[in-house]
Amino acid sequence: MAELTQPATVLSITDLTPHVRQLVVLPKIQRFLFQPGQWVSLQLPIGAKPPLNRAYSMAEPPSPAGQLTLVFDRVPDGIGSSYLYGLKPGDELLLSGPYGNFVLPRSLDRDLLFISRYTGLVPIRCMLKRLAASGVLPQSILIAVGPAENEWLYHDELLALAARHPSFRYMPVAVNGTDQDVVGDTVKLLRPLLTGRPKVTPLLSGVKGFVRPLRAYLTEIGYDRKEVKTETYN
Ligand SMILES: Cc1cc2nc3c(=O)[nH]c(=O)nc-3n(C[C@H](O)[C@H](O)[C@H](O)COP(=O)(O)OP(=O)(O)OC[C@H]3O[C@@H](n4cnc5c(N)ncnc54)[C@H](O)[C@@H]3O)c2cc1C
Incomplete structure (x- = not known):
């Protein structure tokens, strides 16, 4: 089944370094259950043929309140990351997921x-x-x-x-x-x-x-x- 695409509200914005920003967003319709290492797809209303899809990994494991923490660097002339840098608390984003297989191994038998x-x-x-x-x-x-x-x-x-x-x-x-x-x-x-x-x-x-x-x-x-x-x- 395809993952639901849903709006999410930007709750907070924090600069972690001079060129890296954190957004905490709250999906409005359905909670996300994900494994650490997985990512969401943002559908951004920009580009020559919107939406512009960009992937961002979750920086925090799932939280009881259901918010997602996304962290990204400002890519010079990067269309997606520049758009995300322009968002303010209260703005909305469209997202779907979770996706991806970059997760911890099931058995931790090796370092x-x-x-x-x-x-x-x-x-x-x-x-x-x-x-x-x-x-x-x-x-x-x-x-x-x-x-x-x-x-x-x-x-x-x-x-x-x-x-x-x-x-x-x-x-x-x-x-x-x-x-x-x-x-x-x-x-x-x-x-x-x-x-x-x-x-x-x-x-x-x-x-x-x-x-x-x-x-x-x-x-x-x-x-x-x-x-x-x-x-x-x-
Ligand atoms: C599975 C997955 C997970 C991702 N998770 C994150 C994440 O958690 N945080 C994050 O910052 N980005 C993440 N990305 C990259 C993100 O989706 C965008 O590609 C990135 O923000 C650049 O988009 P843009 O439109 O601003 O730049 P574009 O206009 O698409 O330009 C991209 C160019 O910038 C260079 N570049 C410099 N820094 C990056 C970067 N961080 N990612 C990609 N290209 C870069 C590349 O060499 C590339 O040529 C992820 C990508 C994938 C596929």
Whole structure:
């Protein structure tokens, strides 16, 4: 059955970094039940042939009140993200979902390795919140790459999570360069974490230019393509 498309009201707007904004929205007709890592499709009344569909991952696990937390960066000349930056509390959006298979593995029999670039952290943050709330944060590492230190998302929260859970290691990285530079720096960090160690479950999220070469690196060192979970943003 196709997911219902319904209006949602913007409840609040918060700037998380100079170029990343959070919208909390409340669907007006039906509650959303979703798994951390999933996303909604926004149907925006803009573009040459409206609606313009854009996907956004949930940043918070489902809440009793039913609101959804969406977090996005302002893409230079990006038509969808510029429209979202113009919204105010009380405005409405059309959305449908949830969609997507980028979710936590059913059995947590391997350590988890999360790798994100910039707002690619959004679905991963949602998974980490769910794991922390369930009381079992398995052995896990997060490499979170951002374009600058002041663009690290959820930095204080993730530092606090690592302080509370010795099983969780947080590795923020600031790299502002080409996809090749960013991937190169990430592989340098990954190598000592993976070489000679038991296999982990890698979960990669961000734009294709980041996710695909990292998946290729992982398959080169012995991972099956299916063992690498990915979410690509473009
Ligand atoms: C499953 C899925 C989940 C997503 N979840 C999120 C999310 O939680 N937060 C979020 O910010 N975006 C997310 N996106 C991307 C989002 O749907 C839009 O593509 C993004 O906001 C850019 O749209 P735009 O119309 O502003 O830019 P466009 O005019 O479509 O231009 C996109 C161009 O900007 C570059 N770019 C820079 N940053 C991004 C980015 N964050 N995403 C995509 N392209 C980028 C790309 O290289 C691309 O060439 C998701 C995409 C998918 C497919």
